[in-house]
Amino acid sequence: MKKKPEWLKVSYNKEAVEEVSGLMAKLKLNTVCKEANCPNLGECYKKRTATFMILGSTCTRSCRFCNVTSGMVEPVDPKEPQHLAEAVKELDLKHVVITSVTRDDLVDGGAGHFADTIRAVQVLNPGVSIEVLIPDLQGVERHLDIVIAANPDVINHNVETVRELYSEVRPEADYDRSMAVLEYVKKQAPHIKTKTGMMVGLGETDEQVYQVMDDSLKVGCDIFTIGQYLQPSPQHIEVKAYVTPEKFAEYKKIGEAKGFHYIASSPLVRSSYRAEEAMEGGKS
Amino acid sequence: MKKNIQMPKLSEQMESGVLASWNKEVGDVVGKGEVLFEIETEKVVSEVESMESGVLEAVFFEAGDEIKADEIIAVINCD
Numbered sequence: 001m002k003k004k005p006e007w008l009k010v011s012y013n014k015e016a017v018e019e020v021s022g023l024m025a026k027l028k029l030n031t032v033c034k035e036a037n038c039p040n041l042g043e044c045y046k047k048r049t050a051t052f053m054i055l056g057s058t059c060t061r062s063c064r065f066c067n068v069t070s071g072m073v074e075p076v077d078p079k080e081p082q083h084l085a086e087a088v089k090e091l092d093l094k095h096v097v098i099t100s101v102t103r104d105d106l107v108d109g110g111a112g113h114f115a116d117t118i119r120a121v122q123v124l125n126p127g128v129s130i131e132v133l134i135p136d137l138q139g140v141e142r143h144l145d146i147v148i149a150a151n152p153d154v155i156n157h158n159v160e161t162v163r164e165l166y167s168e169v170r171p172e173a174d175y176d177r178s179m180a181v182l183e184y185v186k187k188q189a190p191h192i193k194t195k196t197g198m199m200v201g202l203g204e205t206d207e208q209v210y211q212v213m214d215d216s217l218k219v220g221c222d223i224f225t226i227g228q229y230l231q232p233s234p235q236h237i238e239v240k241a242y243v244t245p246e247k248f249a250e251y252k253k254i255g256e257a258k259g260f261h262y263i264a265s266s267p268l269v270r271s272s273y274r275a276e277e278a279m280e281g282g283k284s
Numbered sequence: 285m286k287k288n289i290q291m292p293k294l295s296e297q298m299e300s301g302v303l304a305s306w307n308k309e310v311g312d313v314v315g316k317g318e319v320l321f322e323i324e325t326e327k328v329v330s331e332v333e334s335m336e337s338g339v340l341e342a343v344f345f346e347a348g349d350e351i352k353a354d355e356i357i358a359v360i361n362c363d
Binding site: 001004008009010011012013014015034037039042067230231232233234268 | 296323327335
């Protein structure tokens with residue numbers, strides 16, 4: 001195991017984790033916090049917040065950085081939208097982040113289920129802001145339209161890494177397709193905040209990071225997140241570098257100067273970490 | 285009453301973790317919510333908060349040891 005730098009330290013409180021985990025199990029819900037073995041799980045669960053993961057816990061793609069299981073997918077649970085809306089109420093969330101596994105096997109890529117979930121939350125929790133972190137839906141515009149029509153407050157689609165590392169890190173995805181997703185959402189619904197995020201520490205250069213920022217701004221992206229890639233297991237792609245907090249601060253400064261409405265950049269930033277703050281900051 | 289302190293299972297996949305450090309010594313008073321020890325896993329170092337208040341009576345492992353999840357690593361006397 002690679003020695004961790006001192007800034008990669010998190011807190012863990014068993015009771016807080018078990019409370020939120022228990023609620024998720026009761027309502028048969030998944031969180032990306034648990035499935036991705038997120039380092040911030042302890043902090044977020046202690047604050048009684050979580051990022052829901054719909055459409056099962058098995059993904060049809062196998063990206064080399066991701067801890068989510070890949071393989072035979074589960075059938076879609078028609079009760080999931082309602083259960084998720086109930087969990088939002090029980091946790092008294094003011095802002096909810098909903099993501100999913102990628103479901104290339106479904107005719108609409110899961111867009112309809114996303115829309116059903118957004119609407120169920122809106123009905124049971126009026127006033128709660130909704131952020132969806134969607135897969136690329138293979139770039140199919142009519143599928144993106146389904147999600148857009150449900151009118152969430154934020155549509156996030158993570159570009160994950162620099163163009164040059166796609167074949168190694170995210171071989172089943174396409175950099176230009178991800179950018180096109182963000183562009184299409186902004187074009188169709190300018191009032192919806194768009195958001196993207198990337199990991200660093202995979203061997204990218206500063207220039208390549210700034211290029212991702214420029215490309216994201218070019219497609220009208222409002223909110224940008226950058227965090228350290230952490231290797232979930234020895235089977236996953238290796239960490240090439242632990243990027244220092246000072247470097248993250250520099251990325252933030254440069255990103256703000258380039259024109260993002262909000263940029264979160266620090267080692268433990270994940271795309272949904274303190275998402276409410278990002279959404280508020282992303283308001284133009 | 286004495287309470288056994290177990291190696292927490294920080295994720296479903298976690299089989300073991302490395303004890304990075306003890307933040308208390310045997311004989312120290314420990315408050316609920318205080319950091320008792322640190323564990324290093326694949327991704328990060330976790331500061332594990334104590335769920336008990338009392339006196340740390342015994343520890344069974346040292347920093348650097350790899351410990352299986354759920355194994356008893358210490359005893360806190362809560363009297």
